[in-house]
Amino acid sequence: MKIIMLGAPGAGKGTQAKMIAEKYSIPHISTGDIFRANIKNGTELGMEAKKYMDAGQLVPDELTVKILLDRVAADDCKNGYVLDGFPRTIPQAEVLENALNELGDKIDYAIDVDVPDENIINRMSGRRACVTCGATYHVVHIPPKTEGVCDKCGSELILRDDDKPETVKNRLDVYHKQTQPLIDFYNKREILKEVDGTVDSSEVFKAIVAILG
Ligand code: ADP
Ligand code: ADP
Ligand code: ZN
Numbered sequence: 001m002k003i004i005m006l007g008a009p010g011a012g013k014g015t016q017a018k019m020i021a022e023k024y025s026i027p028h029i030s031t032g033d034i035f036r037a038n039i040k041n042g043t044e045l046g047m048e049a050k051k052y053m054d055a056g057q058l059v060p061d062e063l064t065v066k067i068l069l070d071r072v073a074a075d076d077c078k079n080g081y082v083l084d085g086f087p088r089t090i091p092q093a094e095v096l097e098n099a100l101n102e103l104g105d106k107i108d109y110a111i112d113v114d115v116p117d118e119n120i121i122n123r124m125s126g127r128r129a130c131v132t133c134g135a136t137y138h139v140v141h142i143p144p145k146t147e148g149v150c151d152k153c154g155s156e157l158i159l160r161d162d163d164k165p166e167t168v169k170n171r172l173d174v175y176h177k178q179t180q181p182l183i184d185f186y187n188k189r190e191i192l193k194e195v196d197g198t199v200d201s202s203e204v205f206k207a208i209v210a211i212l213g
Contacts, residue, residue: 001026001080001212002106004087006182007113009171010123010163011197012204014136016113017084019205024212027076030084033134034067035059053162056170058088058178065095072099080108088179093186110186111208113197117172124168128157142201 001024005013014030021028035053038046045067049059058064068086071077087093100106115123126139128148132155137144144151162171186192195207 002100002108003080003082003212004107004110004186005082005084005113006110006179006186007197008115008117008120008175009168010120010127011113011115012123012201013084013113015142015201016111016204016208017082020082020208020212023209024080024082026080026082028084029068029071029077029081029086030134031059031064031068031086031088032084034071036134054167056162056167056174058174061089061091061095064088065092068092068096069099087182090181090185093182107186107189107191109211110182110189110192111211112183112192112194113204114194115197119198120172121165121168124163125159125165127160127163129160130155131158 003020003026005017007013014032017028017030020026032053035046035049039050039053040046045063048063052059064086068083072081072083087096096107123138123141126141128137128139128144129135130150130153133150133153135150135152136142137151137157144157148157149155150157161167183192193211195204195211197204
């Protein structure tokens with residue numbers, strides 16, 4: 001099963017993608033996580049990506065597409081995957097579609113997690129991310145057992161630089177201009193599914209499981 005998660009920054013794509021990955025035993029692939037791992041390790045890709053991420057802009061397609069295509073070609077992706085944060089532009093979606101076409105393959109579902117802009121700033125300012133394993137929490141909605149400490153690995157939780165309100169506004173603009181057109185793109189291919197992302201995360205997950213079976 002090959003799944004794409006669509007939705008604004010902070011809509012809950014990552015939260016849901018992790019649950020999907022676990023239930024259906026497929027890898028969760030987040031381009032944001034891949035970039036952050038590269039930044040942490042000081043790679044050239046990381047240093048280049050950071051410039052765009054800090055400004056709330058998209059990393060250029062040339063850089064993004066290559067790392068994603070390499071990742072989905074790995075052995076553990078044979079039975080499918082859930083993509084979180086890719087594609088984010090029409091050209092990215094086209095490259096993925098063509099690459100899969102060549103293998104006689106396709107995406108099965110594009111799930112749009114719908115959350116209005118008004119809710120997003122609150123979601124992002126309350127998001128806390130683990131510096132080590134990438135797990136995410138929310139100070140009010142999905143708190144860790146101990147404040148500031150990751151449940152899964154015990155590392156420190158931080159507010160991402162790009163989750164500060166000024167940057168979030170840029171990211172929302174970028175989302176509406178460059179990423180939202182993908183909803184129409186996948187609707188035309190008859191694989192678009194919409195879920196209400198404003199309800200409790202366990203309720204969102206139930207709606208997704210009802211779609212995936
Ligand atoms: P969020 O969890 O808010 O959706 P991500 O962790 O997915 O954010 O992405 C963080 C940043 O990484 C984005 O704002 C963007 O700069 C960069 N990024 C991630 N995925 C892509 C992509 N597919 N294309 C371009 N840039 C990306
Ligand atoms: P995305 O990957 O789309 O950027 P995340 O999954 O990281 O979004 O979620 C953004 C923030 O909102 C996180 O702090 C997360 O814990 C929280 N969150 C996720 N789903 C819900 C929900 N259904 N209700 C309230 N908060 C949520
Ligand atoms: Zn952790």
